[in-house]
Amino acid sequence: MKGIDLSVKIGKLTLKNPILLASGTVGYGNEISEFIDLEKIGGIVTKSLSLKPRKGNPPQRITETASGMLNAIGLANVGVEVFLKEKIPFLKKINAPLICNIAASSVEEYVECTRILTTEDWIKAFEINVSCPNVKEGGLEFGNNLSAVGKITSSVKAVTDKPVIIKLSPNVSRISDFAKVVKEEGGDAVSAINTLVGTAFNIWTRKPKIYNITGGLSGPAIKPVALAKVLEISRNVDIPIIGIGGITKWEDVIEFMICGAYAVEIGTVNFINPRAAIEMSEGIEKYCEQAGITEIKKITGSYQI
């Protein structure tokens, strides 16, 4: 199987294979390293970091739904300062590209986090989580507002030379309009999709199953939605896309790439099978061999419609 090139490029970021571990599903890498050799994966996207530590939501934070799960963790994280002090030593040791995911409640906070983190050379790119409430706008999500997404993109780009990936919310009417704004404002790539808003109730107590009432739906239940969003972006905007949503097996990786993804992030599956990323990269290599593909990047956007 030698000779098959699994590497992909997201702007100026080169990954040895297209499989990244999604934000919020691998912490800061140390727990999952007990199960897999992180050097064999395309890269890690950290848990969302905010300027100050966040405690997160009270329990119950998760519940299973049909072929999926709802979570409302509440962006619990250690904050930029502790991240730099305590998580660096481990992350520096692993030879996998690290993408820092940033969550914030104001444009200024996104900028400040990026400005601090960009000085660390082991951080190769930023992924901006815009599915956060904007405190100045009464808690409305940045990700629902075209001009807010544009402003975040241009403001973050102004303080870093590293690739900036905007993680788009699917809870909008036309996701490709958001990808267009990201491109216009100088963003290097988009990742799509973040979780879909959902809820679940206990019929006997008539109470929501999670404390936050609504949560983000992830897992294989959302894969067809995610795939349609990736395809929509791919057909309308010329920007690198990282496909996310319900990937559980190598066939899903190929499907996302055919629909326009340059790379993918896998999330919920890490909770069930912490070795999934390795198994998938072996799977896609075999697929390339069988299909006579020498460079996997050639299948991106190769849909026959």
Added chain:
Amino acid sequence: MFNKNSSVEEIINLNGSVYLIKIYSPEIAKQIKPGQFLNVKVSDSLAPLLRRPFSVSNVEGDYLFLMVNLLGEGTKILTSKKKGDPLDILGPLGNGFNLDGDYELAVFAAGGIGEAPFPFVYKTIKGAKEIISFIGGKTAKEVVEYGIENPYISTDDGSLGFKGNVVQLMEQKKELLSSKKIKIFACGPTPMLKAVQGFAAKNNYECEISTESAMACGFGICQGCAIASAHQSEKYLLVCKDGPVFNAKDVVL
């Protein structure tokens, strides 16, 4: 920690909807400690999607035992398995009970399926410590006596043993708990654990509680199983990684 080579050996109905599942799993059986848990994938399909966490109930040689209450989809699939069916198990996970230490009398307080971890605890400290067990359930059908000798029993409806809950029974039998250095080990539904926590605090007994929570991964990455800390208001603890067994003084239920 990741074991795809385990298999079901035998499934026994203990009482009502409670089953004991004997599993061939030599690697995990060698390592696991009382109070630790396993996260089990009950099917190889996407339904149900997530693993199901179960506390280890007992260990014999190469075999693990899980005590399971048939409640939903996951436990239905698990209790319908046949001898030889493979099981995908992640474990051992979490921190077990601290069984060593400066106490003479171990007091077990189990509520419903909270009896699960005690057979292994019992076997481990039998002979080294004196043991008194209290087991409670809503009805006689919920009371499981497997793996523990001479327990005191309570049921909410009085269909077996003392009518009332485990903590009321412990209060009633308090003379058994005097004049010795005591440590309580408790496992059961949260309201019961809360009552045990209060009972231990009032009487100044050492107490460890085994908690439960909805969780996805079982090893600290999903952050789903938050539990409030008694000492740090700025962050939550995780049931899977910081627990599931906690000193009763360390968590707020």
